[in-house]
Amino acid sequence: MKAPxxxxxxxxxPRPCLIVPxxxxxxxxxxxxxxxxxxxxxxxxxxxxxxRRLSRMLEADLVILDADLLEESGWLTCDKLTREQxxxxxxxxxxxxxxxxxxxxxxxxxxxxxxxxAGVDALLRDLCDLPxxxx
Numbered sequence: 001m002k003a004p005x006x007x008x009x010x011x012x013x014p015r016p017c018l019i020v021p022x023x024x025x026x027x028x029x030x031x032x033x034x035x036x037x038x039x040x041x042x043x044x045x046x047x048x049x050x051x052r053r054l055s056r057m058l059e060a061d062l063v064i065l066d067a068d069l070l071e072e073s074g075w076l077t078c079d080k081l082t083r084e085q086x087x088x089x090x091x092x093x094x095x096x097x098x099x100x101x102x103x104x105x106x107x108x109x110x111x112x113x114x115x116x117x118a119g120v121d122a123l124l125r126d127l128c129d130l131p132x133x134x135x
Contacts, residue, residue: 016061019054021045021077022093023066030120031064038124048077055081060088064123067094067101067113075108082109091127 018040022028032042043058045051048069055063063081065074078090092110094101095117105113114123 015039015041017058018042019045019051019058019060019063021047021051021063021065021069021074023069024116027093027116027120031123034120034124048072048074048080051077052081052084055085055088060085062127063088063090065090065092065110067092067105075104078105078110079108091123093123 016039018032018035020028020031020035020042021044022031028044032044035042041058043054043060045054048065049072051063051065054060063078065077067074069077074092078092081088081090089111090109092105092108092113093116094113095115097113097115102113112126114126
């Protein structure tokens with residue numbers, strides 16, 4: 001017989017957590033809606049430092065960063081996030097893709113780079129193509 005205060009055999013898995021700071025409000029809202037539909041808890045941040053703080057507080061699973069955030073670039077925020085919190089996954093969003101940007105995204109620790117023009121569907125497809133256990 002189980003003790004009255006013992007945890008259940010199959011504790012419910014917490015919902016994955018996403019932080020979305022983006023300078024493009026329409027894109028950010030579309031990302032938030034898409035992930036909420038998939039069962040994620042989604043939080044918005046205004047700046048890179050705020051995204052890092054929220055990620056620490058909420059133990060985020062994923063942070064989607066605009067590469068061109070205002071106060072601190074998404075590139076720098078990604079580097080800081082992945083050094084401070086090695087388990088968090090960061091996906092960078094940019095206006096234009098290039099081999100240089102893809103290599104730089106990898107260098108700063110991002111799991112991927114997508115273009116804003118490709119839309120939220122492309123972002124979701126890229127996340128599904130990540131190696132097992134990436135999220």
